[in-house]
Amino acid sequence: MSQQNPNDSAMPLVAHLKELRDRMIRSLLVVFVVFLGLYFLAGDLYMILVRPLQVLLPEGGQLIATGVASPFFVPLKLTIVLAIFIAVPYLLHQIWGFIAPALYKHERMVAVPLFISSVFLFYAGVAFVYFVVLPLVFGFFTSVGPQDINLMPDIGNVLDFCLKLFFAFGVAFEIPIATFLLVRAGLASVESLSKKRPYVFVGCFVIGMLVTPPDVISQSILAVPMWLLFELGLLFSRFIPKKQDALAEAD
Template structure:
């Protein structure tokens, strides 16, 4: 590698370091601000469950440090989620100079739609899935059994559902990228609908708790989002032709 080639590489690494430092700083500032309300955030998170436990049981902390560590973990995840638009903005600023004009035309809408869809998936999990799931689990037990879920397990369950649905809602973007890059075609995807439908249930089985209810409530939106991605790909391909 010549000296002329080393200079651009070093400048790119310096730029990458600076952008990463900015992201870390933003996440740290958000964490500090959110940590002041960490306990309130946890109460908001478990509201779908706490409303059901008034007549069935209560939440407990089995670990000595759980009342302190659980809010910290929740605050850390919330800080990263809230910083996601800024993180993608920094990523776009780093990679955009190397993209062609026709690639930039799709990049910005894809980045924006990715953020919106991820937040939509998290919102769907919180407002729709968690109340139904918690209601199902609390009523499925035998009569006379007091339900006392651990606060750490509740947090882990909620975060797993948030990320599962957040990434599942990215399926339209992933489908469009597969078609745009030529890896597959709209026709090929349409022919494999039955396999994709089955695959959605397999993914739901792997990333959700081991019950048919949770698997189904993730698999069906995943397949619907796949169909949305196919429709969007077909429309854009038609416009380009």
């Protein structure tokens, strides 16, 4: 006999909407509180962000602001993004609290590790960008320019460039979770995905070409980890029980 959902009694739509509204308000309040805590450090936070570039600037090079309001709005934008980034565990906790009652017990047992792993992998992707990717990319771009040209990057362009890489690598590091879910949901098998390795490998470089700056170093820095993370997802997917076993556990 199949396992009954503990919340099979239908909850009124209005109650669902009210709970969703309350959780969204709490999430926004947490982000706002974190933002207030970081606001007075906005300038310092920006200097920490651009340090990988600043230490590589040649003599005479410096960061500049081409917009009148850029010195105010650029650090402010970074602080808002950082506040959301720090609040991600709480935001995911609110999402989990909203959807968990609709899941079966065995589904919740799988979902909790996936939530925790997805947060960890996203943070790992961002850390990889800051400590590995940015020094390599900035080192490449600051070394290929003509000697008679002073490199003076705009602070807004630098921030947008960094945020783009943070988001790209943060999402790319979720590949093991996506691979695991594909196999878990029965949309693909480990064997079929293994046979598609050559296409995945090429696809990783295509994505790297579209997302990163137009140089081989940046593309490879994104493509190779994406492929390795795909292999990691396949490895963990091998531990997923067969469909018949999963149905037996649910009975």
